Amino acid sequence: MPALPAPQQNHLLAALSVEAQNRLFPHLELVSLPLGKVLYESGDSLRHVYFPTNAIVSLLYVMESGASAEISVVGNDGLIGIALFMGGESTPSRGVVQSAGYAYRLLGQRLKDEFNRHGELLQLMLRYTQALITQMAQTAVCNRHHSIDQQLCRWLLLSIDRLPDNQLTMTQELIANMLGVRREGVTEAAGKLQKLGVIEYNRGHITVLDRPRLEQLSCECYAVVKKETDRLLPYVFPRLNH
Structure with a gap:
């Protein structure tokens, strides 16, 4: 049985000092x-923020018609729920798991208490938010x-950057929903990448x-x-700085 992920x-979470970790880690819940x-x-x-470890969550904007498009992806690089510490408490987007795994959940008030200490967590969260805004704008x-x-x-590069390996489970229909395009277009694009030997795609496993x-x-x-x-976050992406 595989070991459960660590915070x-x-x-x-890894970028925080031992002191900050000691304050927050006892209140983390693995989900x-x-x-x-x-x-x-x-x-x-x-009410909660989520720190993914080996899952990816898509932030989607959903139209009145039901059509949707992804505005950003969050994985082991960040957290879900920036509206809590930015003061808005809610957001017009939807958060959906696009690649299954685990995350650590923390009560929003606990995060706000640490944020309001005006220490390292404040700097870390603000820098992360700026990076997320860049991703949204570029998307x-x-x-x-x-x-x-x-x-x-x-989309594939952003996704595997936020996972512990180079594999993800995702159907072409879900990818089409994320990109806001027709499924046939994704099928054709994925087929080209497979023929080039760039990806291997089999029954939703990429x-x-x-x-x-x-x-x-x-x-x-x-x-x-x-x-x-x-x-913005050189100490958050050690695996990718090569």
Whole structure:
């Protein structure tokens, strides 16, 4: 039986000092995040924040028609629920698990108490929020100006950056919902990547085989997000700074 993930598998939690960890870790609750689980709906008042360890959560904007598009992805690089410490308490987006795994849940008030100490957590959360805003802005630009092929490459890179390995479980229908495009377009784009030997796709299981080639095929949007994240949070992405 595989070992359960430790809190330090989330890079934000790992970046905290021992003193801050000692204050927060006793209050963390390990929760399972199955594929498709909705952590919150648009307009919900948030009570908890989630620190993913080996899961990915998509933040989606859902239209009145039911159509949706992803505005950002969060994995072991960050947390779900920035509205809690930014003061808004709710958000117009929906949080959905796009790759199953685990996360550590913390009562929002506990995070706010630590945030209001005006110490390292405050700096860390503000820097993370700036990185997340960059990802959201670049996603909007990418969806408007780049092909489905390029969008899929960007999305795959952002996803595996936020997982402990190069594999994720995700159906083409879910990917289409994330990107806000037709499923047929995703099927065609994924087929091209598979023929090139960049990915292996089998029954909803995607393995990235050639990351350098995937980066070449992606638009500049991925590099912009990664560069800004590395600049803001160099101690949060140790695995990626190579």
